[in-house]
Amino acid sequence: MGANVKTLTKKIYTHLKLNSLSKAVSTLFESLVPVDNSLYASLFKLCAERRAIIETRKLESHLLTFTLTPPIFLLNRAIEAYGKCACLDDARELFDEMPHRDGGSWNALISAYALNGFAAEALRVFLDMKEDGFSWNEVSFASVLKCCASLLEIRFGMGIHGVVVKSGYSGNVIIASSIIDVYGKGGFLSEARRMFDDIVNPNEVSWNVIIRRHYDMCEEEKAVGLFFEMVKRNEVMPLSFTVSNALRACSRISAFDAGLQIHAFAIKINVVDTLVVSGSLIDMYSKYGDLQSAHNVFNQPNAKDLVNWTSIVTAYAMNGRTKEARELFNEMPERNIVSYNAMLAGYTQNRKWEEALEIIHLISKANIHIDHVTIPLILTVCAGLLDIELGKKVHGYVYRRHLNSDIFVGNGLLNMYGKCGDLRSCRAWFYQMSRLRDAVSWNSILTSHARHKRSEEVMMVIWKMLEETPPNKHTLATILAACANIFALDATKQIHGFLVRNGYDIDIVMKGAIIDAYSKCRCLMYALTVFKATTPRDLILYNSMILGCCHNLRGDVAIDVFDMLKSEGLKPDNTTFQGVLLACICEGRVELGRAYFEVMNKEYCVIPRLEHYESMIELYARYGYIGELENFVKQMPFDPTASMLIRVFDACLDYKHERFGKWAADRLNDLNPSVPFRFELMDHRRMA
Numbered sequence: 227m228g229a230n231v232k233t234l235t236k237k238i239y240t241h242l243k244l245n246s247l248s249k250a251v252s253t254l255f256e257s258l259v260p261v262d263n264s265l266y267a268s269l270f271k272l273c274a275e276r277r278a279i280i281e282t283r284k285l286e287s288h289l290l291t292f293t294l295t296p297p298i299f300l301l302n303r304a305i306e307a308y309g310k311c312a313c314l315d316d317a318r319e320l321f322d323e324m325p326h327r328d329g330g331s332w333n334a335l336i337s338a339y340a341l342n343g344f345a346a347e348a349l350r351v352f353l354d355m356k357e358d359g360f361s362w363n364e365v366s367f368a369s370v371l372k373c374c375a376s377l378l379e380i381r382f383g384m385g386i387h388g389v390v391v392k393s394g395y396s397g398n399v400i401i402a403s404s405i406i407d408v409y410g411k412g413g414f415l416s417e418a419r420r421m422f423d424d425i426v427n428p429n430e431v432s433w434n435v436i437i438r439r440h441y442d443m444c445e446e447e448k449a450v451g452l453f454f455e456m457v458k459r460n461e462v463m464p465l466s467f468t469v470s471n472a473l474r475a476c477s478r479i480s481a482f483d484a485g486l487q488i489h490a491f492a493i494k495i496n497v498v499d500t501l502v503v504s505g506s507l508i509d510m511y512s513k514y515g516d517l518q519s520a521h522n523v524f525n526q527p528n529a530k531d532l533v534n535w536t537s538i539v540t541a542y543a544m545n546g547r548t549k550e551a552r553e554l555f556n557e558m559p560e561r562n563i564v565s566y567n568a569m570l571a572g573y574t575q576n577r578k579w580e581e582a583l584e585i586i587h588l589i590s591k592a593n594i595h596i597d598h599v600t601i602p603l604i605l606t607v608c609a610g611l612l613d614i615e616l617g618k619k620v621h622g623y624v625y626r627r628h629l630n631s632d633i634f635v636g637n638g639l640l641n642m643y644g645k646c647g648d649l650r651s652c653r654a655w656f657y658q659m660s661r662l663r664d665a666v667s668w669n670s671i672l673t674s675h676a677r678h679k680r681s682e683e684v685m686m687v688i689w690k691m692l693e694e695t696p697p698n699k700h701t702l703a704t705i706l707a708a709c710a711n712i713f714a715l716d717a718t719k720q721i722h723g724f725l726v727r728n729g730y731d732i733d734i735v736m737k738g739a740i741i742d743a744y745s746k747c748r749c750l751m752y753a754l755t756v757f758k759a760t761t762p763r764d765l766i767l768y769n770s771m772i773l774g775c776c777h778n779l780r781g782d783v784a785i786d787v788f789d790m791l792k793s794e795g796l797k798p799d800n801t802t803f804q805g806v807l808l809a810c811i812c813e814g815r816v817e818l819g820r821a822y823f824e825v826m827n828k829e830y831c832v833i834p835r836l837e838h839y840e841s842m843i844e845l846y847a848r849y850g851y852i853g854e855l856e857n858f859v860k861q862m863p864f865d866p867t868a869s870m871l872i873r874v875f876d877a878c879l880d881y882k883h884e885r886f887g888k889w890a891a892d893r894l895n896d897l898n899p900s901v902p903f904r905f906e907l908m909d910h911r912r913m914a
Contacts, residue, residue: 235261238269247272251281251288260292263300270303274310282307286320302330309338319438332358333365345373362389362725364398371404375411383408393451403432405543410439428463434468437475446475450484463810473506477513484512496562506536512541532558536565543572548581561599570603573623598629602638611647617642621655630658637666644674668697669704677711699730706739715747734760738770754783765796772805781812800835807841811848819845820854836867843870847877856886868897875903889890 235256241250241554251269254261266289273282279914286304289296308317317338324331332355339348352370356362365389374383395401402425409418420437422428433456440449441720453472454466469492476485489507492498498507504523513519523529524538536559542551555561555569566589573582586604589596596604600622608617621639630633636659643652656663656671668691675687691697697705702721709718722740725732732740737760744753757771768791775784788806791798798806803826810819826832829872839862846855859866859874866874872896878887884905891903 231257231259231261235265238265242268242272243820247276247278247281251284254285254288254604258292262291263297266300267303270300270307274303274307274498277311279308279311279313281318282311282313283316283693292680298324298326298328298331301335302328305334305338307330309334309341312342313754314342314344316337327358327360328426329355329360329363329366333369336369340369340373343376345376348373349379353458362393364395364401367393367395367401368404371401371408375404375407378412380408380412380414396424397426399427399429399432403435403596404431406414406432407439408755411444412434413443415440415443415445419469421524421748426609430465432461434465434471438471439470441475441478443470444478446479446481450479450481451474463495465498466503468496469495469497470502470506473503473510477506477510480514482510482514484574485514486617494725498523499526500527501529501531501534505534508534508537508541512537512545515545517541517545519568529832529863531563532560532565534564535559536568539565540568540572543568544575546572546576548572548576552581561592561594563594563600565591566594567597567599567603570600570607574606574610577610579607582607583611598632598635601629601632602634605635605638605642612644612646614648631662633662633664633667636662637664640667640670640674644670644677645676649674649678649680650830655750665698665701672704672708675708699725699733699736702730703736703739704745709745713747715744715749718743718747718749719752723773734762734764734767741770741774745770745777748778750775750778750780750783758788763794765791765799765802768796769799769801770807772802772809776805776812778807779812781809781815784809785813785815785818792855798830798832800832800838801831803834804837805842807838807845811845812850816849816854840870843873847873850877850881852877852881852883852886865894868894870898871897876903878905 234253237249237256237703238250238253238261240331241247241253247269247495251273260266267287269285270282272278272283273643281489284303285307285789289300301320305317305320306316308320314503319336320543321327321331321335330349336348336351336355339351343539349370352362352366355366367386371386374380374386379868383405384878387408388397390401390405406418406421407414416632418436418439422432425432428436437449437452437456440452441447446912450472453464453468453475455541456462456468461587472487472488473492476488478484487499492503492507507523507614507643508520508529511517511523520538520541524534539551539554539558542548542554551569558565559634566585566796570582570585570589573579573585582603585769587605589600591890604620605617608614608620609876620642624630624635624639639655640652640659641650652671652674655669659667668687670689672691673763691701691705702725705721706718708714709721718740725736725740730736737756740756741753744750744756753771753774757767761766768787771787772784775787777780782806788798788802789803789811803822806822807819810822819842823834823838826834826838842858843866846852846858855874855877859870871890874890875894878884878890887905894903
């Protein structure tokens with residue numbers, strides 16, 4: 227090496243020490259002779275690491291200009307650098323112009339395509355490599371297996387697995403991990419696990435792949451179990467991604483205790499402040515309802531990126547704490563449409579329509595592109611506000627943006643038109659949806675018509691649906707609810723028969739819907755037949771039957787059903803006692819009603835609610851137990867409501883109880899009614 231080259235090389239290394247890659251590469255052109263190959267290799271490596279495309283091109287140009295026959299390995303480094311810089315045309319052009327290639331040249335091109343998401347092209351180059359007479363090696367297999375996984379080319383991957391075994395590379399942990407990934411993404415978890423178990427010393431990547439694939443395939447318990455097995459072996463340090471996957475698995479199956487242990491472990495190995503782990507912890511604590519712990523994680527150093535900001539806003543919003551969510555939302559240094567959607571979803575879930583409308587205005591002012599999630603949320607707000615005009619504007623936007631083929635958007639429009647009472651537009655859009663509509667669409671059109679008491683249209687929709695598509699049982703349950711709302715007994719019978727004839731799994735939920743429909747259609751005998759034929763029966767079914775009996779003024783039967791409930795060892799709840807108190811009102815069983823009210827809290831730990839107090843007042847008032855009524859009302863743990871006092875007032879008039887009647891009138895007048903109450907027994911009138 228000449229003196230000038232040595233001086234030049236020294237100058238280049240000085241620039242590199244000063245972290246100036248651009249000056250180092252430019253310095254090359256001060257010499258008309260090539261520099262040492264090791265320097266070229268070092269510079270190509272730096273260009274690849276820094277994604278420096280301009281310097282890569284300059285470096286290749288200097289190498290080809292001043293070297294008659296550049297070494298193949300240096301050209302391979304150039305292809306690798308182009309691949310890292312995502313300049314695949316440059317990489318392919320250089321590869322095609324190479325007078326001689328080796329296996330490294332092919333591997334560099336395969337890796338370049340694989341790295342940049344051109345998996346199919348990588349597979350083609352992989353096959354061309356063999357046809358050109360070059361043997362595949364570990365690098366070839368590792369790259370192509372990643373492509374098989376991304377394309378879900380499982381059969382191709384299985385073929386590569388066979389070649390790997392024949393070539394003697396099955397013991398390579400990197401290749402084995404890639405094979406596990408292929409099987410795992412394809413849903414072949416048993417094969418993936420078998421491959422994993424054959425690895426003598428699995429590394430952190432192997433563990434991450436097997437845990438992640440179990441999580442992806444909804445095998446959360448196995449994913450968590452594998453994580454604890456990895457920790458127990460204590461052979462490798464888990465990646466932060468592995469900890470994150472295990473936490474998300476815990477979150478999905480509500481394994482909170484295991485999640486706490488993993489959190490403690492993450493603190494121990496010092497990965498808890500990585501964004502991926504902190505995000506998973508926020509998600510886990512939020513789903514468990516522990517917002518304080520979620521916020522504590524969010525307040526850690528390095529945890530406040532856009533994703534975690536959105537996650538903590540979502541956590542507060544979806545747990546009903548919209549005030550805190552909005553405060554956090556307002557503090558966000560930047561927002562995207564997901565952030566706006568989180569706030570909008572929180573308001574809509576909690577039926578805070580005005581606040582939701584404010585978020586919609588903020589989105590429009592921010593001039594941010596809304597997505598297929600935003601539109602159904604906006605339509606829900608329109609439905610909540612009964613704002614048909616805004617809903618139609620959104621519909622116009624949907625057409626202009628060609629979003630009308632999205633099922634969530636389509637169903638959102640159906641719901642909006644239905645709740646706003648525009649049934650003509652609702653039907654028109656429903657028919658335009660054509661083959662796009664699903665069970666939710668049918669449910670929406672049915673409930674919209676049932677809500678507005680359009681019984682004939684409901685029946686037409688039902689028969690049209692049965693002709694067009696076999697409904698699932700959830701849709702049929704919705705139909706039964708619609709039949710119950712419009713007292714359509716014949717339709718209820720036909721749906722019941724349809725379920726039986728077509729072999730549907732009539733589970734306890736479906737039977738509850740059938741019982742409710744028959745009860746509301748005044749066909750108590752059929753409801754009782756279905757009820758008695760159901761085993762086992764749960765509390766919800768008993769409650770439906772008790773309330774159904776009361777609806778049909780058969781309090782005696784409701785009381786018998788309540789006795790059956792107790793004999794089966796079920797514990798009654800608020801709804802049950804509401805039903806039996808109504809039954810006592812129907813039958814005039816004042817003493818029994820008093821007994822039920824007294825045992826609610828004493829024996830069953832059911833705290834009486836407002837409706838239970840109202841029922842007792844009605845029971846005493848209707849049957850003239852004025853002394854008991856007075857004691858009951860004055861001993862209540864809260865002041866009687868206006869409706870309660872009016873019932874007392876009317877009962878005192880009916881049974882000529884002046885003192886208590888005047889007391890009720892005074893209390894009512896304290897509430898400042900528009901027409902004052904005055905108790906007079908002579909004419910039984912309320913006078914101004």
